[in-house]
Amino acid sequence: MATSYSFLVLVALLALVPWQAIASDPSPLQDFCVVDKKSPVFVNGFVCKNPKDVNADDFFKEANLDKPRVTNKVGSNVTLINVMQIAGLNTLGISLARIDYAPLGQNPPHTHPRATEILTVLEGTLYVGFVTSNPDNNFLSKVLNKGDVFVFPVGLIHFQFNPNPHKPAVAIAALSSQNPGAITIANAVFGSKPPISDDVLAKAFQVEKKTIDWLQAQFWENNHY
Template identity: 60%
Template sequence: MKLFVVLLVCAFAISSSFASDPSPLQDICVAIKEPKDAVFVNGKFCKNPNLTVADDFFFQGLNVPRNTDNKVGSFITGVDVNLISGLNTLGVSVARVDFAPYGVNPPHLHPHSSEILMCMEGELYVGFVLSNVLGNRFITKVLKPGDLFVFPLGMIHFQLNIGKTPAVAFASFGSQNPGFITVGNAVFGANPPIDPEVLIKAFQLDKKTVDYLQSQLWYNNHN
């Protein structure tokens, strides 16, 4: 039993050390604009906790549908530390994802956090791809209202509205700033562009195809 307790404590210690955001050492740390000539900190600088107000922890408007009339047919309203300053050091954030009929949230990844997605309206075809070590196995599911799906940290994933009506989902993250890297935008829309020879060899494409992809306007559906 003692050995079991020791192992359990070690397991919790190890899991905590791999958390996306470090644990705070104070009750609250409402973010403020960086002071002039400030040194970098992992997070944002803090307001005096005695000066915090309710609005530091408040955001309004996630009930409002967003405009999905764009190239991908989706729009993400992320609510992170940049919109709620009171999220600083708390290690959480959320997002609303609106989909037009057959709209897609293109393949992307979050470098700082795993994600839990809840389908609220419509039907979503979702999935993620495991790492090279695990054979790039594809994990997928169709979600209906009330269904949840988890996307592990750093895994490329997507969501597609497979219905004829708009769809809505809400996402929760274990980071105040989960990050957002859309694969197509990063690879073919890099600024300045990646040398085409790299993409030709890496993706086994001909130069004409690479030139075409690099010439496209890669839309950013994230606010």
Template identity: 65%
Template sequence: MASAQLLLLVPLLLVTSCVVMASDPSPLQDFCVAYANSTVKVNGVVCKDPKLATADDFFFSGLNKAGNTSGPVGSRVTAVNVVQIPGLNTLGISLARVDYAPWGINPPHTHPRATEILTVLEGTLLVGFVTSNTDNRLFTKVLYKGDVFVFPVGLIHFQQNIGYGPAVALAALSSQNPGVITIANAVFGSNPDIPANILAKAFQVEEATITKIQSKF
């Protein structure tokens, strides 16, 4: 009986350990204001002397201002992470304002280090995410003002303004530095380019089609 219980306990401990490590590490002090000028490289940002911290290290102003959505995809993300607020260092959270022109999109992308929870402030959004390769299932929902939707960590997701006026959303993320990988930019705009013959085989199209798409990035 004891050995059977042990066999059940070991996998449970392994799963629990993975869950605990799935987000930014917990801080071991009241705060760790990021010292951006440090030449020391760590997984995160070095703390500056807490005696030198000021209220401005925990402050950001500007989310009341609409982003410029005149670009090709019709959206603009205003990030508020550890770069904008040094006091977010080690706290494991960040924000972003997303503005959308009519029919603009926040194109398919992932956050490799964060789950995102999105709240619609104005307008109507079509949102969705795709599960991993086991079934590539698409979850979509139309959101209205005040609605909330969650995008699980690492999964490809998107938003589209399906209204005739501007839309605004506020995203909260479970990392001080969630990162973003925009799928089209990464695949077709890498530096240097991914060889066109590889992408042609992956997407099952002619190389000329790939080369034309790459030229746009």
């Protein structure tokens, strides 16, 4: 009887745990787990190399994040520093990016499936926003100036736009995953390979198929480098 009571108490306590708070990369169980790029083993993350073979370069990248980037046709350039660039980030649950915006440039609507993002404006002005999930789809937006900070919750569609027609803008984003991923909405929907059926998309967007065919014929450039 006591065992049954303890079990029920445990279940009740687990029900109170805010599971959304742990929806991020798992915590490391050691000081570090530097990526072993030579390992043939595939795991959720990367295999660690022998700690005895680790050196300072495993935690370093000469990224020149102080230098401006050339933007693409949508007017932005995302320079991401994640586990693919710094092997020592493996299991540490963080990454960052420098984002350059041309005048009237934007980082188009996209999501990070594995990370919350916190954005800090270094130069210029940005109009930013995100949309909450179904069924409400509330749009929350803000105009940010130099030094301002804004948070985009994990998995939600968000964007940044530079409203100034004459001056560029720069921001730094920190993300709560070693490999946050990025799904640019237009690229994924209209630029998939092979393409999604135009019948499906025409019905989904309630437009004529020729409109979908035109969109699918465009070059959907990736601004995440």
